[in-house]
Amino acid sequence: MSRVWNFSAGPAALPLPVLERAQRELLDWEGSGASVMEQSHRGKRFIAMAAQVEADLRELMGIPADCAVLFEQGGATQHFAQIPMNLAGEGDSADYIVTGHWSEKAASEGAPYVRVNVAASSKTENYLRMPARDTWKLDPAAAYVHLATNETIHGVEFQDIPDVGDVPLVADMSSDILSGPIDVSRFGLIYAGAQKNIGPSGLVLIIVRRDLLQRAVRPMARIFRYAEHAANDSMLNTPNTWGWYLAGLTFQWLKEQGGLAAMDALNRQKAALLYSTIDGSGGFYRNPIDPSVRSRMNVPFTLHDSALDAAFLKESEAAGLLALKGHKALGGMRASLYNAVPLEAVQALVAFMHDFTNRHG
Amino acid sequence: MSRVWNFSAGPAALPLPVLERAQRELLDWEGSGASVMEQSHRGKRFIAMAAQVEADLRELMGIPADCAVLFEQGGATQHFAQIPMNLAGEGDSADYIVTGHWSEKAASEGAPYVRVNVAASSKTENYLRMPARDTWKLDPAAAYVHLATNETIHGVEFQDIPDVGDVPLVADMSSDILSGPIDVSRFGLIYAGAQKNIGPSGLVLIIVRRDLLQRAVRPMARIFRYAEHAANDSMLNTPNTWGWYLAGLTFQWLKEQGGLAAMDALNRQKAALLYSTIDGSGGFYRNPIDPSVRSRMNVPFTLHDSALDAAFLKESEAAGLLALKGHKALGGMRASLYNAVPLEAVQALVAFMHDFTNRHG
Known part of the structure; x- marks a missing residue:
């Protein structure tokens, strides 16, 4: 076995100590005689672990108590759609800041569920820079303002949190979450696919202000409602238990790193x-x-x-x-x-x- | 380490040889110097593995060429909703055979997207038996007929495939898929959460007749369209790569078992x-x-x-x-x-x- 240096954009490198620990306990997790993958998510052991993972994340990021933390599936791409389904009412519009491939896609995948207003875009500049802040055409009546803090393909990253007034700020942080401190209280909703800085693919982290969960009024299946997931501790149905576990090992590793x-x-x-x-x-x-x-x-x-x-x-x-x-x-x-x-x-x-x-x- | 006998309903026991192999190659998969979880799903190694997994499943189940095989996320519960989104047009109805907790839930989660006709139900008999076949009120104009081949909670299982005429038969096989041979050609769509007979949670297998994929005409994000997933070999966005890999190890193990x-x-x-x-x-x-x-x-x-x-x-x-x-x-x-x-x-x-x-x- 010789490990290489892995520069993959995602699914990406995982911390070696995390992998080594997962390997050690793959057949027998916490002395249960079974793998963590073989545990009921309704069992005491898994529920205790899940609570600890959330507590560690709250500590790492300083997540305010008025935010729910959800461990979801479907990739950030599914949530490009689910976010307007949950945060916008019929007829509402939302502002999108387009700074690369992923924020552009968030706007197009959101379009069936909200009137998309591209409030700023650097597309005509090939995404080589950020759209100047004084050119943003924000609508104070927008349901939310969406941006991607970091663009994985184009390699541009916000260096601060834009001031968008009282409109909730929604941020796709898939590729830079946990890379440094951030003031979570400035956001209405933060989401991130796990496969870059959190864990394996197939898990999506969502941090959302609880008051926004009441906005989902259009007809939809329960499984698409963030409020239902929050009320059921992300166990409305069977979660990605392996992803949740590895995210937890990563959070512990991050704490150990300082x-x-x-x-x-x-x-x-x-x-x-x-x-x-x-x-x-x-x-x-x-x-x-x-x-x-x-x-x-x-x-x-x-x-x-x-x-x-x-x-x-x-x-x-x-x-x-x-x-x-x-x-x-x-x-x-x-x-x-x-x-x-x-x-x-x-x-x-x-x-x-x-x-x-x-x-x- | 002492392994126990694990009777969990799901996430459930995995074959020990599958776990042992996953453990052996957790840090270095196929000599790549990285874990399978750290591989790009767009890389040659992962794409070759994914194709082999599908080929093994097609061989095991005898899946006809006119069916697409999808490796999805969200649990069967999400697909309770996504199936009518994809297989029913606006105003269509669908027949549901209710034989326990899960088929009842499929009907309620589908209701925002299709007119649900409960064509048969054994609820008043506490699901202790199947509704007599001659009492089923099937509608020949239904978009599809939905049933659960096995009810995980109530412990009842279809012993044959009901004849529903020319209407496509849709089956939730989450808890009995791969437990024995089945004539896949009798179904329009088969789906199954992985966490019982396939692999870890966070993966959903879908087998669907390709001609049915053209039915999805209502406005929705691309990520919800099975046709898009089929056209992109289940890599429309980042799949659950670990789940896909473990499913493949399970399929190999099943072949070795005969x-x-x-x-x-x-x-x-x-x-x-x-x-x-x-x-x-x-x-x-x-x-x-x-x-x-x-x-x-x-x-x-x-x-x-x-x-x-x-x-x-x-x-x-x-x-x-x-x-x-x-x-x-x-x-x-x-x-x-x-x-x-x-x-x-x-x-x-x-x-x-x-x-x-x-x-x-």
Whole structure:
């Protein structure tokens, strides 16, 4: 067994101690004589674990008591639809801030359920920068304002929480949740697919102000109502128990690392190392994003000659650097530097990049 | 580590060889240097695995080529809603055969999306038998006929596939899929939550005739359309990769056991052993279900004196027999005898039951 450095955009690297613990207790969890996957979610052991996972997350993120925490399924994509189903009434409109592939998709998947107002967009600028704050056309009567704090494909990230007045702010944080401290009280709803900074795929975390749960008045099955999930502690039906368990191990690991302030410092150090290598390469590597909004989590970059792409990918994989191929929408490379990617991984990557430049420059 | 015999109704026991293999390769899957949970679902390795999993399932179940196989999320409960969203047009009605808790819930969760016609129900008989076939009020114009082949809580199971004419038959097989051979060509859509006979929770298997996928004409987000999932090989968004992988290990294990005919014989043997113990106990244990429709998978039973329930549960757990507590709707006990529960487990259970009778009879 030789583990590699994994830069996958998601499903992404998990902390090695988390995997090792999951491996140890895979056949016998908490002395029950069965795997955590083989436990009834209605059993005492699982319910106690689930409560502890939520408590750990509340402590890590400082989640206010007036927010419910839900462990859901369907990926963020399903919740692009379920959020307007729950937060908008018939005829309501919502403001969408479009800063890349995912926030654009949130708007299009939400459109069957709410009148979508694209209040700001950087699409015509190829998402290379954020739309200037003074150009946002926010509607004070909107049901909510939606944005993605970090764009996994385009590599742009909000560096602050925009002021949207009294309208609830809804944020897709799939690719930067838990990467640093954030003021949860500024949001009406935060959601995140687990497969980047939380755990395995198939789990979605939702943090939502309880007063907003009363808005879901249109006819729909109970299973789509966040209020029902909140009232049933995310066990309205059988949850993804393995995902919930691994999320819990990840939260414990984050606490052991010093919490989100420590992760923030480390993530900034990792990103700075990679961006400085790109910017200092004399044009051999390029990242076109406005430096003031570059993502700490996802770093897309191109080689000065795309004919070298195949060699870069082949040689990097041989050097134990996995999943550096860029998204097809942008081409080139992408390195995702989530919490579970250690500084050593980024050091290995930049060493390889220097070496590659020397051999092919 | 000492494994127990696990009679959980779900999430349920998994085959020990499946767990052992998952444990072995948890940190390094297929020599990739990363866990299967850390692989991009768009990567070559995962796509090849996913295709093999589908091929193995098609072979095991004899799935016709005109059916799509989908690996979805949300539990069967979400698909109680999504099925009418996809298979019924505005104003359509559908026939529901109600034979227990779950088929009743399928009807109520479907009601926001289709006019529900309860064509037959055994509710007034406490679900102790199946509604007589000649009393079913099927509508030839129905969009589909829905039933649950096995009722996990009430312990009744269809012993054949009802003839519903040309109307597509939709079956929730969550708790008896893969327990024996079935003629898939008789169904329009089969669905099953994974957490009983397939794998861990958080995965739903759907087998659907491709021609039915064209029915979804009402406005809805792409993520709810089965046709989109089929066109994208269940990777419209990030799937539950761990669940998919474990389902594949389970399918391989089933093939090694001799396939579904072998499982059928074994499951009949297990169920016969437990039912004969109950019926031969002189009334100490009781199962009230019409013997002609008793479930091979879920065996609810009561003790002649419910004051003994607590002792039965405590002593059985001490004897290494897990999760025998009955569902709160029925009380008493329930033993679930899914594929992963070996004959030795049922032998241990009936030995305990005899012993308990001797001590408390």
